Amino acid sequence: MIRARDLKKHFKVHKRPPGFASAMRSLVSRKYEVVKAVDGVTFTIERGERVGFLGPNGAGKTTTLKVLSGLLHPTSGEVEVEGKVPFRRQTKFLEAITLVMGQKSQLIWDLPPSETYAMNRAVFDVPHEQFKETMAELTELLDLGPLLDKPTRQLSLGERMKCELAAALLHRPTTLFLDEPTIGLDVAMQVAIRDFVRSYNQKHDATVLLTSHYMDDVVALCPRIIVIDAGVLIHDGDLRQLIKTMDPDKRVTFTLTGVVAEDEITRLGSVLVRDGQRITLRVPEREIPAVVGHLLGPLKVADLAIEDPPLEEILRVMFGRAREAAAS
Amino acid sequence: MSVARTLRTVPTLLRVGVAETVAYRGEFLIWILTTTLPLVMLGLWTKVAEEEPFAGYTAAGFTAYYLSNLIVRNLTGSWVAWQVSEEIRLGSMSMRLLRPLHPMMAFAMSHLAAVPFRSVVALPIAGILLVSSGASTLTTEPLQLALLVPSLVLAWMITFTTMFMLGCLAFFMTKSMSMMNLYFLLFSLLSGYLLPIPLLPWWIREPAEVLPFRFMLSAPIELMTRSLSGREIAELLASQLAWALAMLAIALWTFRRGVRRFEAVGG
Numbered sequence: 307m308i309r310a311r312d313l314k315k316h317f318k319v320h321k322r323p324p325g326f327a328s329a330m331r332s333l334v335s336r337k338y339e340v341v342k343a344v345d346g347v348t349f350t351i352e353r354g355e356r357v358g359f360l361g362p363n364g365a366g367k368t369t370t371l372k373v374l375s376g377l378l379h380p381t382s383g384e385v386e387v388e389g390k391v392p393f394r395r396q397t398k399f400l401e402a403i404t405l406v407m408g409q410k411s412q413l414i415w416d417l418p419p420s421e422t423y424a425m426n427r428a429v430f431d432v433p434h435e436q437f438k439e440t441m442a443e444l445t446e447l448l449d450l451g452p453l454l455d456k457p458t459r460q461l462s463l464g465e466r467m468k469c470e471l472a473a474a475l476l477h478r479p480t481t482l483f484l485d486e487p488t489i490g491l492d493v494a495m496q497v498a499i500r501d502f503v504r505s506y507n508q509k510h511d512a513t514v515l516l517t518s519h520y521m522d523d524v525v526a527l528c529p530r531i532i533v534i535d536a537g538v539l540i541h542d543g544d545l546r547q548l549i550k551t552m553d554p555d556k557r558v559t560f561t562l563t564g565v566v567a568e569d570e571i572t573r574l575g576s577v578l579v580r581d582g583q584r585i586t587l588r589v590p591e592r593e594i595p596a597v598v599g600h601l602l603g604p605l606k607v608a609d610l611a612i613e614d615p616p617l618e619e620i621l622r623v624m625f626g627r628a629r630e631a632a633a634s
Numbered sequence: 635m636s637v638a639r640t641l642r643t644v645p646t647l648l649r650v651g652v653a654e655t656v657a658y659r660g661e662f663l664i665w666i667l668t669t670t671l672p673l674v675m676l677g678l679w680t681k682v683a684e685e686e687p688f689a690g691y692t693a694a695g696f697t698a699y700y701l702s703n704l705i706v707r708n709l710t711g712s713w714v715a716w717q718v719s720e721e722i723r724l725g726s727m728s729m730r731l732l733r734p735l736h737p738m739m740a741f742a743m744s745h746l747a748a749v750p751f752r753s754v755v756a757l758p759i760a761g762i763l764l765v766s767s768g769a770s771t772l773t774t775e776p777l778q779l780a781l782l783v784p785s786l787v788l789a790w791m792i793t794f795t796t797m798f799m800l801g802c803l804a805f806f807m808t809k810s811m812s813m814m815n816l817y818f819l820l821f822s823l824l825s826g827y828l829l830p831i832p833l834l835p836w837w838i839r840e841p842a843e844v845l846p847f848r849f850m851l852s853a854p855i856e857l858m859t860r861s862l863s864g865r866e867i868a869e870l871l872a873s874q875l876a877w878a879l880a881m882l883a884i885a886l887w888t889f890r891r892g893v894r895r896f897e898a899v900g901g
Contacts, residue, residue: 317897377728379894397734405732412729414650416657421650428646429735431639457657 308351308374308481308513313383315344315369343369345537346383353480356507356514358528358545362625366537367517368407371483374515375405388481401430404479408486411466412473413458419469420454423476430477437476444472447502464495471499475506482506484516488523500526521617533621535628546614552623553615556594559586560607574600584609640739647740651747662748666755669707675828676700689833695859698768699830701759702858706851707827708756709749710790714741715817718801719810727896738798738889745794771859778857781867785854788874792881793850799885805892826852846877 321339322328344366351357361367372378373385376392376399385392390399413422427437445451448468453461461469467487475482484503488496500523507514518524524531524545531548533541541548558575562583571577574597575587589597594612601607655662679696682688691699718741721727730737763769773779800817803810822828823838825847831839842848853870856862862870 372728375732377731377896395731400732400734403732405728407728410726410729412732414654417650417653421653424646425650426733428643429733429740431642431734 307353307386307388308349308515309384309386310350310370310374311348311384313344313347313370313373313385314342314381315366315373315378316381317341317343342537344373344380344534347534347537347539349532349539349542351513351515353513354507354511355530356504356528357516358524358531359515359517359534360524360531360621361517361534362621365534367534368485370534371405371485371515371517375403375483376400377405401477402479403481403483404474404477405483406470406474406485406487408467408489411458411470413466413469415459416457418455418457419450419461419473422458422469422473423454426473426476432477436478440476440478441472444475447505448472448498464491467491467495467499471502478510479512480510481513482515484514484518486518487516488518488520496520496523503527521621525617533624535625536632538628540624540628545617549614549617549620552620555588555590555615557586557613557615558589558594558597558601558610559584559613560601560610561585563606563608566605570605588615640735643735643739644743647743648747651744652750654744655748655751659751662751665711665713666708666752669711670704671822672700672703672707672827675703679829691830691833692771694767695771696768697766698763698771698859699855701763701766701768702772702855703827703851704759705756705763706786706789706854706858708752708759709786710793710850710854712745712790712794712797714745714794715797715801715814716811717741718798719804719814722801722804722892722896723808725897731893731896736886736889738795738885741798742794773858773861775861777864778862778867781871782854782857785857785871785874788871788878789850789854791878792846792874795878795881795885796846796850799881799888802885802888802892805888805895821847821850824848825850826855844873846881849874849877 317340318338319341321337347366347370359367359370369378373380374387374392376395379393388399388402390396392399413419423441432440445454448471450468450472453465453469458466458469471487482503487503488499491499503514504527506512514527516523516528529545530543531541531545532539557578562585571585571587575589575593577585578588579586587597598610598612601610676696679688679691679700680693683691683693683696687695721730727737730740733740763772800810800813803813824842824845831842831848831852834842853874856870857867
């Protein structure tokens with residue numbers, strides 16, 4: 307279980323205008339500014355939940371994850387993870403959590419991943435039998451076999467990420483903080499990592515808090531999302547419900563198989579994308595049966611797909627509204 | 635983390651440390667080369683004492699001093715300050731903080747694993763020392779020779795903890811390496827690295843005799859090259875132990891205070 311109440315993390319940042327004169331002035335007199343990276347965030351995540359943690363760059367997502375994993379001391383507020391206060395970094399707490407950062411590596415750079423695994427086994431005091439069993443499971447799920455004895459520096463980004471995940475999960479943590487775990491990976495690898503995270507969550511009833519700039523990760527993995535902007539929580543709830551509230555219309559995409567008059571299309575819904583014969587319409591949900599009937603009947607379209615609006619679009623609208631509210 | 639559990643990690647950490655040392659052998663050799671300044675000083679001072687002893691040191695005495703200096707420096711030197719400072723600055727210290735093992739312990743094991751490789755350099759120098767003119771001025775007292783090992787261990791501990799503490803200053807200042815330059819200046823002057831402490835002017839010698847730098851380097855050299863009374867030996871080792879414990883406490887305190895300010899940049 308993860309609980310944050312009125313969590314704040316402020317940083318004091320040295321500010322200096324560009325130029326030689328200001329550099330000289332800063333030698334004797336420095337100006338500091340307080341940056342409110344996280345400013346009063348409250349949420350609770352139950353055991354076994356998979357939650358997407360979203361926000362634009364600099365919103366405070368990674369800072370929050372670092373506070374929750376005990377790397378940063380909060381400025382104020384209360385935080386509890388697995389019944390412990392993270393920044394005390396007690397052994398029981400560190401054994402129960404893991405933090406995977408897509409842009410930071412815990413693997414020893416010039417040695418094969420198997421050496422990092424051996425070290426983690428010793429440090430986390432994982433019994434040899436359990437280590438073998440977990441290693442076998444991770445090797446199979448992540449297809450690590452050929453990678454274990456290659457120096458980390460010679461692994462591709464995707465290979466390294468798989469090895470990072472294995473290193474982070476060897477001690478079987480029950481709370482996973484995943485910060486951009488699929489960054490820079492190709493689509494196939496992103497899907498593999500997502501599948502793995504889902505199966506780990508189900509098998510070990512693990513809590514997952516995920517940040518990702520790939521909305522597909524979030525849509526595929528997280529029934530619930532928490533949205534943060536400028537350090538402030540602006541949404542916490544069911545992902546589908548959010549989409550429905552923000553934009554209840556569906557996206558209907560199809561390919562025309564013959565010549566159709568323009569007004570035949572526009573009376574079905576507003577055209578969002580037109581790429582030759584491929585068209586995407588925005589259609590109110592209640593009109594879907596009639597529109598689909600018309601498309602498949604008289605218009606004889608191919609490749610028909612009905613989808614929710616993309617999460618990116620929803621978030622863009624949401625951040626825009628939050629900024630307007632803050633400005634007013 | 636309990637002491638018993640920490641001790642259980644030692645064999646694996648040492649094994650991984652050896653693998654790391656082998657992987658970074660190029661860097662390691664270059665670091666060893668940077669510890670050869672005593673050879674330059676050896677050439678200089680044996681020339682000075684060629685005709686007659688200088689401040690009680692004969693040419694053979696200087697030979698014994700600087701070769702012992704090279705051996706001790708080789709076995710007890712540490713570069714952990716650079717590693718710690720860099721990991722804090724770049725944020726990669728985060729990964730160490732997520733493990734239930736104090737980062738100082740992890741670094742200590744990794745550095746201890748390199749000691750056998752350092753002896754690749756230290757042992758031939760010891761061989762040269764034994765056949766050189768300096769051999770005649772080395773101690774033959776069994777007690778002094780027996781206490782050389784604990785003295786070297788304590789010298790390593792003082793050096794390592796001091797360097798770890800200096801690295802931790804990166805928690806408080808963005809560029810803590812300027813402190814390293816100041817440290818190295820003080821170390822070179824006050825530890826006996828550049829010249830034996832008795833050759834220093836009294837106003838530097840007196841503080842040098844009690845400050846920790848002497849116990850990082852000069853103390854084991856004194857055991858090797860001087861004839862000491864039982865009381866002097868006891869004082870030397872007691873001071874080393876006291877400084878080792880004090881620096882350990884200061885390093886742990888600095889780390890604990892620093893972690894509170896850690897910004898875990900990047901990622």
